[in-house]
Amino acid sequence: MASDHSLVAVIDFGTTYSGYAFSTRSDYKTDPLKIHANQAWNAGGRQLLSLKTPTVLLLDKNKEFVSFGYEAENQYSDLMIEQEHEEYYYFHRFKMKLHKNIHLSAATVIEDITGKSALAMDVFAISIQALKDHLIEELDKKGTTMTVKDIRWVLTVPAIWTDAAKQFMRKSAEKAGIPDENLLLALEPxxxxxxxxxxxxxxxxxxxxxxxxxxxxxxxxxxxxxxxxxxxxxxxxxxxxxxxxxxxxxxxACGGTSIDNEFFQLMVKIFGAPLMNSLSENDPSAYLFREFETVKRTINPKKSGKISLSLYILCARRILGKIYLALCRLVP
Incomplete structure (x- = not known):
């Protein structure tokens, strides 16, 4: 589709990770492969070599935006240590709620990890808005000041998505502040x-x-x-x-999360379901899965031998949390 936009920005809204990329019209004319992406997603002490951030959303008790991505994971983990998390909403890996949902509508609700519900369109819209705002901020830092209307926006969706799911994503993007006339949906493959x-x-x-x-x-x-x-x-x-x-x-629905699920079941066999379920509920920032994600990327058909995972981070964080709470009780 022809347009006079000087910049094209793409939001890749994924099940586990999300990100964005952009290219200017002038760059495209000289080098179509000159595509810019954010390379500074910060995982705190567990930096991953990734151009994306986890598709994780943290809302407050009023269902207002708090944080997205690694920041949401880390903030919620801190809230849990301080036992202040119960009124917050924590959503992760929620994209697949749209897969084969024949009753999808603006009234569809989804649950966070504790069972509290919110409108699905609000969760998707706020997440898309977080990525959109982050991109605009990055452009400002680079001295490329643009408004939302100056940009041709593209939102990628799976090719197997139903028309209802595609329309749902479009409406979510519009609710996130992206004008319909500026928005294109692109099938990922x-x-x-x-x-x-x-x-x-x-x-x-x-x-x-x-x-x-x-x-x-x-x-x-x-x-x-x-x-x-x-x-x-x-x-x-x-x-x-x-x-x-x-x-x-x-x-x-047989992507990378299927491997994660098998890994989790392996941990259940080793440590037992009660412990692993407790970790899932009490440490949703998924430090275990961050470690697994790092190791998973090193696997290739020619590799053989044992795979090592560092689980001490989980134990140390839980112990430090208990020490912190104990010290708080001692302070008058």
């Missing part, structure tokens, strides 16, 4: 396919000798493995750079 058109062939792992994305006729498959869903689709390069979808996108 299609966005990846378009990106691949600009990559040198030697950057495409598994490409046969002689394969070229620039020529008309090549057929290829895109497998988008996300946190919640896996999308699979096939494209064929057409004239004038256009793409033909060879078959309808298929997939299901």
């Amino acid at each position: 299609e966005a990846a396919s378009i990106y691949c058109q600009y990559l040198p062939t030697d950057k495409l792992n598994g490409a046969d000798e002689g394969f070229s994305m620039a020529e008309v006729g090549p057929q290829y498959m895109i497998i988008d493995v996300g946190g919640g869903t896996v999308d699979v689709t096939a494209h064929e390069k057409q004239q004038d750079g256009k793409l033909k979808e060879l078959c309808k996108a298929i997939g299901d």
Whole structure:
């Protein structure tokens, strides 16, 4: 779609992690792969090599925004140590609430980790707004001052999302302050396919000798493995750079969180369900899963041997929390 916007910003709203990227019109003309993304998501003492932040939202007792991402995880953990968390709302991994929800509407509610409910559209809208505001702030810091209306906004969604789920995401983005006329929805595997058109062939792992994305006729498959869903689709390069979808996108809820769930069940077998359930309820900032996420990224088909995880952080944090509460009782 033609537009005169000088900057395009994309919000990738994921099941486990979310982030954004942007490119100016001038950069695109000289180098289409010159894409900027925030690289300073701060996980506190557990810095991950990630361009994204956890899809975690913390609201106060009035359901007003407190924090998002790593900051929300850390703040809620501190609130729990001080036993001040009960009136707060803590949402994580809530994107999949839209998957196969045939009754999705503006009145749909979702529950936080303690069972307290809120309107799903409010939770999604506030989360999108947090990412949007963070991007605007980063642009201001770089001296690229722009208003929301100056930007062409793109929100990515899984290809297997229903029309109702896509419409729900659009309405959420509008509620987050993104004008409808400035907003486009992009299917995640299609966005990846378009990106691949600009990559040198030697950057495409598994490409046969002689394969070229620039020529008309090549057929290829895109497998988008996300946190919640896996999308699979096939494209064929057409004239004038256009793409033909060879078959309808298929997939299901079998993304990276499925591996996390299996890992959790392994921990249940080792430590028992009562302890692991207690950790889930009393330490939702998921320090255990942060450690697992770091190790998980080192796995490849050629790797063998044992995998080590550091669990001392969990124990130390819980012990320090108890010491802190004990000291508080001693102070008059």
